[in-house]
Amino acid sequence: xxxxxxxxxxxxxxxxxxxxxxxxxxxxxxxxxxxxxxxxxxxxxxxxxxxxxxxxxxxxxxxxxxxxxxxxxxxxxxxxxxxxxxxxxxxxxxxxxxxxxxxxxxxxxxxxxxxxxxxxxxxxxxxxxxxxxxxxxxxxxxxxxxxxxxxxxxxxxxxxxxxxxxxxxxxxxxxxxxxxxxxxxxxxxxxxxxxxxxxxxxxxxxxxxxxxxxxxxxxxxxxxxxxxxxxxxxxxxxxxxxxxxxxxxxxxxxxxxxxxxxxxxxxxxxxxxxxxxxxxxxxxxxxxxxxxxxxxxxxxxxxxxxxx
Amino acid sequence: xxxxxxxxxxxxxxxxxxxxxxxxxxxxxxxxxxxxxxxxxxxxxxxxxxxxxxxxxxxxxxxxxxxxxxxxxxxxxxxxxxxxxxxxxxxxxxxxxxxxxxxxxxxxxxxxxxxxxxxxxxxxxxxxxxxxxxxxxxxxxxxxxxxxxxxxxxxxxxxxxxxxxxxxxxxxxxxxxxxxxxxxxxxxxxxxxxxxxxxxxxxxxxxxxxxxxxxxxxxxxxxxxxxxxxxxxxxxxxxxxxxxxxxxxxxxxxxxxxxxxxxxxxxxxxxxxxx
Numbered sequence: 001x002x003x004x005x006x007x008x009x010x011x012x013x014x015x016x017x018x019x020x021x022x023x024x025x026x027x028x029x030x031x032x033x034x035x036x037x038x039x040x041x042x043x044x045x046x047x048x049x050x051x052x053x054x055x056x057x058x059x060x061x062x063x064x065x066x067x068x069x070x071x072x073x074x075x076x077x078x079x080x081x082x083x084x085x086x087x088x089x090x091x092x093x094x095x096x097x098x099x100x101x102x103x104x105x106x107x108x109x110x111x112x113x114x115x116x117x118x119x120x121x122x123x124x125x126x127x128x129x130x131x132x133x134x135x136x137x138x139x140x141x142x143x144x145x146x147x148x149x150x151x152x153x154x155x156x157x158x159x160x161x162x163x164x165x166x167x168x169x170x171x172x173x174x175x176x177x178x179x180x181x182x183x184x185x186x187x188x189x190x191x192x193x194x195x196x197x198x199x200x201x202x203x204x205x206x207x208x209x210x211x212x213x214x215x216x217x218x219x220x221x222x223x224x225x226x227x228x229x230x231x232x233x234x235x236x237x238x239x240x241x242x243x244x245x246x247x248x249x250x251x252x253x254x255x256x257x258x259x260x261x262x263x264x265x266x267x268x269x270x271x272x273x274x275x276x277x278x279x280x281x282x283x284x285x286x287x288x289x290x291x292x293x294x295x296x297x298x299x300x301x302x303x304x305x306x307x308x
Numbered sequence: 309x310x311x312x313x314x315x316x317x318x319x320x321x322x323x324x325x326x327x328x329x330x331x332x333x334x335x336x337x338x339x340x341x342x343x344x345x346x347x348x349x350x351x352x353x354x355x356x357x358x359x360x361x362x363x364x365x366x367x368x369x370x371x372x373x374x375x376x377x378x379x380x381x382x383x384x385x386x387x388x389x390x391x392x393x394x395x396x397x398x399x400x401x402x403x404x405x406x407x408x409x410x411x412x413x414x415x416x417x418x419x420x421x422x423x424x425x426x427x428x429x430x431x432x433x434x435x436x437x438x439x440x441x442x443x444x445x446x447x448x449x450x451x452x453x454x455x456x457x458x459x460x461x462x463x464x465x466x467x468x469x470x471x472x473x474x475x476x477x478x479x480x481x482x483x484x485x486x487x488x489x490x491x492x493x494x495x496x497x498x499x500x501x502x503x504x505x506x507x508x509x510x511x512x513x514x515x516x517x518x519x520x521x522x523x524x525x526x527x528x529x530x531x532x533x534x535x536x537x538x539x540x541x542x543x544x545x546x547x548x549x550x551x552x553x554x555x556x557x558x559x560x561x562x563x564x565x566x567x568x569x570x571x572x573x574x575x576x577x578x579x580x581x582x583x
Contacts, residue, residue, distance in 0.1 A: 021486065026407040029490070030403040033461060041458070048433050124565075129562065132533040133554045137335075139550065180331065241427065251541065286428065287425060291424055
């Protein structure tokens with residue numbers, strides 16, 4: 001590159017210096033981030049894939065390549081299928097309860113109410129408290145003998161339930177707890193969606209004589225479709241990752257392992273039984289399931305954005 | 309007419325009063341029961357109010373588990389994690405949002421893809437690595453492996469991009485280096501964004517469960533969530549003791565929440581819809 005006058009040349013080298021400075025500064029500032037990403041994400045992912053093909057165990061020093069044997073073991077393992085069915089049941093029931101209740105409460109809250117701030121605080125409070133601390137309260141609620149829930153059932157003349165202590169209701173009890181715990185989160189998201197609907201649309205419909213139900217079903221609900229599909233898809237993904245509440249409320253996976261979920265299965269294989277290779281393979285299977293849902297969610301949101 | 313419509317809604321208010329009562333009933337129950345005696349807990353029909361507000365159950369918690377130690381562990385770990393994570397994310401986000409260098413977009417894609425991978429997948433190899441490095445039962449072992457910066461970085465990038473480039477160019481003309489620009493222009497201009505990201509990071513770390521469960525064996529290194537889990541196995545159904553522990557764990561969080569309700573809600577709407 002030949003420059004004709006000196007002023008220009010010095011300007012150019014100055015610019016090059018700027019560029020050089022910028023690269024250097026960028027490298028310095030980004031390297032801690034890159035180190036965490038490589039150490040905490042890239043390396044573990046490579047390792048977990050490699051481990052899933054071995055019989056790596058915490059109890060013996062033997063580590064051999066065993067091909068796909070971990071995967072075939074898991075796919076033949078009745079406990080794995082139990083964990084998967086339980087997780088699907090958990091996800092389905094929790095999402096139906098959570099989404100409809102959250103939408104309903106958000107629609108009610110989306111009005112100029114006098115106690116609105118109090119209502120919002122009350123519904124959101126369970127979200128901010130730690131899961132372990134709040135599940136201690138529910139352990140007592142669910143106590144078949146002296147739990148308040150059975151006392152209430154008794155007052156109503158209904159038969160007492162075994163809650164966390166019966167194979168049939170243990171997972172249901174955890175679901176009720178987690179709906180209580182997480183409801184406010186989706187209420188806030190729905191509320192944000194409702195508040196972004198232009199007031200003029202609603203006014204126009206009301207002027208045309210639409211009642212509240214019609215305003216809701218014909219205007220609000222369709223306009224909330226993107227946020228609803230987002231909440232449902234994220235809900236599925238998060239339900240497949242659930243661990244804390246089942247581990248605190250039902251140690252050892254509940255009666256007859258009725259609260260064994262996917263993550264508990266992986267944790268159990270790798271840390272309780274020490275079968276690291278098998279745990280890694282199960283973790284990869286979970287990853288594939290979550291990945292499929294993530295892809296569905298991405299294409300859904302893209303479609304809806306494209307339609308606007 | 310329109311005015312009348314706005315001030316009323318008795319049905320809605322009544323319904324929301326009921327649901328609010330259901331939502332906060334567990335907290336009220338916990339608060340009252342933390343002061344009950346074992347006899348009052350086992351009483352039938354159930355006693356709603358404790359006979360007296362004595363602190364016996366709280367002393368019982370301290371006798372059974374090193375509760376304050378767990379609390380201190382949780383505070384130290386979550387604060388350090390938040391500080392480190394936000395510092396790393398903010399620096400990285402500045403470089404990715406405002407500086408030009410080769411590989412910039414590739415790093416962003418790499419970061420986004422890391423969000424797809426659930427915690428439990430990386431947990432097994434991370435435990436092996438931490439064990440090799442001798443980090444079991446150490447603060448470094450609790451803190452470092454959970455510095456998941458990808459999400460907070462992506463969040464901050466989108467905020468930093470809204471800071472006008474003219475501001476940066478003007479500072480360059482004045483002879484500011486990039487580090488000065490970061491500290492004197494970017495950070496002061498994105499206080500809300502950094503606050504939101506910090507609150508998000510703190511809450512994630514404060515409730516963290518699986519990793520502390522895996523990486524700690526020593527009772528002294530347990531964080532609050534893990535300590536509470538073991539309190540259940542150690543006390544069985546001494547519910548009044550559990551309620552006292554639960555109260556001490558929950559009340560500080562609830563107070564902070566009520567003081568900063570707006571920030572919490574903002575943090576949710578900003579972070580919740582962004583993955």
